[in-house]
Amino acid sequence: MAPTKFNGKDHVHGDPIEIPPLACGAMADSKPFVASPAMQKPLGFPGELVDNWQEKAINRLGELVNGSRALRVYLDSCVKCGACTDKCHYFMGTGDPKNMPVARQDLLRSVYRRYFTLGGKIAPKLVGARDLTRDVLDEWYSYFHQCSQCRRCSVFCPYGIDTAEVSMAARDIMDTIGLGQKYSNEIIGKVFNVGNNLGLPQKALRATLESLEEEIEEDTGVPVKLPLDVKGADILLVTPSADFFASPHMEGLIGYAKVLHEAGVSWTLSSYASEAANFGMFVGSHENMKKVAERIRIAAEELGVKRLVFGECGHAWRVAYSFLNTLVGPLDFLDQNYPIPQHICEFTNDLIENGKLRFDKSKNDEFRLTFHDSCNVARASRMGDKPGGQFEIPRAILRATCNHFFDMAPETIHEKTLCCGGGGGLLTDELMDVRLKGAQPRMRALQEVAEEHGVTHMAAICAICKAQFSKVLPQFGFDMESIVSVHQMVSNAILMTGSRQAEEYDAAHAAPVS
Amino acid sequence: MTALYAGLFYVATLVLVGGLAYRIAQYARTPAPLKIPTTPAPITRAGVVARMFREVTLFESLFKSNKWIWVFGWMFHVGLALVLFRHLRYFLQPVPELVVLAQPAGVIAAFAMVGGLLALWARRFIVPRVRYITNYSDHLILALLVAIGLSGMAMKFVAHTDIVSLKAFILGLMYFDWRPLPQDPILLVHLGLVAALMIIFPFSKLLHAPGVFFSPTRNQADDTRERRYVSPLSPRKA
Ligand code: SF4
Ligand code: SF4
Ligand code: SF4
Numbered sequence: 001m002a003p004t005k006f007n008g009k010d011h012v013h014g015d016p017i018e019i020p021p022l023a024c025g026a027m028a029d030s031k032p033f034v035a036s037p038a039m040q041k042p043l044g045f046p047g048e049l050v051d052n053w054q055e056k057a058i059n060r061l062g063e064l065v066n067g068s069r070a071l072r073v074y075l076d077s078c079v080k081c082g083a084c085t086d087k088c089h090y091f092m093g094t095g096d097p098k099n100m101p102v103a104r105q106d107l108l109r110s111v112y113r114r115y116f117t118l119g120g121k122i123a124p125k126l127v128g129a130r131d132l133t134r135d136v137l138d139e140w141y142s143y144f145h146q147c148s149q150c151r152r153c154s155v156f157c158p159y160g161i162d163t164a165e166v167s168m169a170a171r172d173i174m175d176t177i178g179l180g181q182k183y184s185n186e187i188i189g190k191v192f193n194v195g196n197n198l199g200l201p202q203k204a205l206r207a208t209l210e211s212l213e214e215e216i217e218e219d220t221g222v223p224v225k226l227p228l229d230v231k232g233a234d235i236l237l238v239t240p241s242a243d244f245f246a247s248p249h250m251e252g253l254i255g256y257a258k259v260l261h262e263a264g265v266s267w268t269l270s271s272y273a274s275e276a277a278n279f280g281m282f283v284g285s286h287e288n289m290k291k292v293a294e295r296i297r298i299a300a301e302e303l304g305v306k307r308l309v310f311g312e313c314g315h316a317w318r319v320a321y322s323f324l325n326t327l328v329g330p331l332d333f334l335d336q337n338y339p340i341p342q343h344i345c346e347f348t349n350d351l352i353e354n355g356k357l358r359f360d361k362s363k364n365d366e367f368r369l370t371f372h373d374s375c376n377v378a379r380a381s382r383m384g385d386k387p388g389g390q391f392e393i394p395r396a397i398l399r400a401t402c403n404h405f406f407d408m409a410p411e412t413i414h415e416k417t418l419c420c421g422g423g424g425g426l427l428t429d430e431l432m433d434v435r436l437k438g439a440q441p442r443m444r445a446l447q448e449v450a451e452e453h454g455v456t457h458m459a460a461i462c463a464i465c466k467a468q469f470s471k472v473l474p475q476f477g478f479d480m481e482s483i484v485s486v487h488q489m490v491s492n493a494i495l496m497t498g499s500r501q502a503e504e505y506d507a508a509h510a511a512p513v514s
Numbered sequence: 515m516t517a518l519y520a521g522l523f524y525v526a527t528l529v530l531v532g533g534l535a536y537r538i539a540q541y542a543r544t545p546a547p548l549k550i551p552t553t554p555a556p557i558t559r560a561g562v563v564a565r566m567f568r569e570v571t572l573f574e575s576l577f578k579s580n581k582w583i584w585v586f587g588w589m590f591h592v593g594l595a596l597v598l599f600r601h602l603r604y605f606l607q608p609v610p611e612l613v614v615l616a617q618p619a620g621v622i623a624a625f626a627m628v629g630g631l632l633a634l635w636a637r638r639f640i641v642p643r644v645r646y647i648t649n650y651s652d653h654l655i656l657a658l659l660v661a662i663g664l665s666g667m668a669m670k671f672v673a674h675t676d677i678v679s680l681k682a683f684i685l686g687l688m689y690f691d692w693r694p695l696p697q698d699p700i701l702l703v704h705l706g707l708v709a710a711l712m713i714i715f716p717f718s719k720l721l722h723a724p725g726v727f728f729s730p731t732r733n734q735a736d737d738t739r740e741r742r743y744v745s746p747l748s749p750r751k752a
Contacts, residue, residue, distance in 0.1 A: 070729070080644075085647065154731050
């Protein structure tokens with residue numbers, strides 16, 4: 001872990017969205033490890049920084065600007081109004097002005113202006129244009145890896161300027177000249193080789209699923225299956241690989257399995273596409289994103305499924321919901337009567353609304369819950385038929401399964417949600433300092449509801465959020481296990497037909513014989 | 515002097531119209547490889563039109579973001595719109611009823627416009643975050659706009675200019691039937707600055723005006739599940 005002098009406990013009290021004083025250069029040394037040549041090559045990137053990197057980078061920038069309306073319009077349109085300057089959790093947590101969204105964009109915009117605009121060519125000083133020097137490149141590497149691509153800034157900008165698009169472009173350029181980020185690129189390589197981010201092979205996966213089946217049966221008396229690679233199943237469930245091995249992710253997976261069992265549908269996981277995450281998006285590489293997404297279509301076709309359901313994962317849902325059909329569609333072999341793709345929360349909520357699931361909410365009485373809206377779900381996708389369903393549906397599930405639910409402050413939830421601090425390819429130990437500081441706003445919002453309503457736990461629907469919170473919560477004085485999966489709450493409370501829990505509940509609630 | 519200004523305005527108009535047309539064509543031609551509306555977003559085209567309308571008339575996102583910038587920004591833009599509308603009387607003969615009616619409002623609007631600008635400018639010095647992101651060009655554009663506003667107001671409130679000959683000059687430009695420009699120094703300054711603004715428009719951050727309409731986070735509908743979005747990234751059909 002990178003050394004950090006940051007002690008969360010000293011920072012956990014206060015206004016979550018407090019504006020810090022400027023601390024110039026405070027985070028200049030925060031840098032992720034550089035990808036080795038062995039990690040770069042499989043992704044189609046040069047092994048190390050190429051000799052003519054400057055020229056190549058400028059060319060690449062030109063290609064990207066010509067290929068993306070968003071990038072071109074955003075680089076041209078910013079009026080430096082300052083509305084976004086206090087909206088980034090990394091700025092709030094660090095005070096480093098280069099973490100203000102507009103200043104982050106300016107790292108790239110200054111170079112764009114220098115080489116692609118008239119003003120920047122004739123009067124660079126006047127318009128803030130800069131030559132692409134080694135120092136500038138170093139700044140890119142540092143600060144474009146202090147952006148979780150959470151899009152909070154884009155909500156508040158009068159032109160919708162999305163710094164995530166700018167960060168993705170900058171990372172794409174860096175990969176193109178051989179300066180890749182180890183964490184993300186290594187993971188993409190694992191997905192290509194083994195099928196998932198964790199490098200979990202099929203055999204290990206099968207063993208895990210079997211032991212989960214045993215656990216569920218022991219606990220409930222119901223033989224719930226977690227099928228793998230079953231041809232002809234109706235539903236392919238694609239979920240982040242963290243669900244296969246770590247807490248609280250795994251409890252969520254158990255929840256999905258119970259719901260799918262109770263729904264009586266035939267479903268399967270795929271060992272070939274045993275990963276919902278798509279780090280191709282984080283590194284801004286359309287080619288790699290497409291290649292990673294392709295696995296899901298291939299698995300669905302080979303297994304002959306009719307429906308596609310995604311587990312709890314933020315950016316994976318963005319890629320699935322917003323990009324999949326564009327990148328690897330048309331998905332016309334799937335049953336068009338169902339949403340393509342469908343989120344597991346939508347699936348569960350439909351059953352709840354139709355009265356198909358029974359719960360004993362008191363099973364969750366030890367949890368006083370709040371809900372963390374994961375950025376990529378909140379600001380880059382949807383659930384249900386109506387705008388904002390992504391906020392209502394997970395909360396509806398929590399309210400159906402728990403007696404005690406309290407929302408955090410309104411300026412920190414829904415479309416204004418604060419990132420966990422670990423998204424966008426930053427979930428790596430050497431970036432722990434910026435992850436902790438970036439988590440501060442969310443931790444303060446949690447602290448407020450803990451004090452006001454005695455909240456003990458926070459539920460999330462994103463594997464990265466869950467992993468990040470497990471790491472940072474203790475640093476802010478919370479219990480590591482206070483982060484839970486939404487479907488963990490479902491799993492705790494569900495009364496499956498014929499289960500021991502259902503029998504006990506019915507016995508206790510049978511009409512008293514008097 | 516008349517010839518100089520006539521030439522200047524032809525050039526400025528050409529640069530403004532040509533430059534903007536070029537930019538708009540460029541924005542329109544550049545592909546949008548993926549759907550990236552900032553959600554919750556409207557799910558229909560009509561909803562998107564409504565969102566965009568609120569964005570450009572009410573500055574909806576800015577309102578959520580920062581009430582000070584919103585107040586001053588809105589004052590400036592609405593003031594500017596009214597002032598421009600008021601100026602139509604120099605371009606149209608006869609002057610339409612509505613433009614006549616708007617004259618008094620246009621005068622008040624000038625104060626709103628300059629007041630808004632000065633407040634926005636003050637933020638660039640007072641608020642450290644905003645000072646940090648400000649370039650020289652940001653000051654220059656503000657200076658230009660304030661100078662245009664003040665010189666215009668000076669002609670209304672301090673030293674009246676000969677607006678009858680001015681109108682003759684402008685109509686003459688439009689119909690290629692040139693008339694002399696009144697040799698009023700304030701007017702010359704005012705017009706010179708306006709021409710400068712027109713010329714830098716397509717090369718500066720003033721591009722936000724057409725840009726906002728092309729911003730994918732705001733102008734796309736959230737409908738990827740209902741309608742497949744096909745882009746250059748999509749696999750080509752065999
Ligand atoms: S809010 Fe938008 S226009 Fe204003 S400074 Fe930030 S990015 Fe630029
Ligand atoms: S996308 Fe999120 S992390 Fe990146 S600059 Fe915007 S607010 Fe900050
Ligand atoms: S990890 Fe979670 S909170 Fe962080 S960016 Fe991703 S979705 Fe958002």
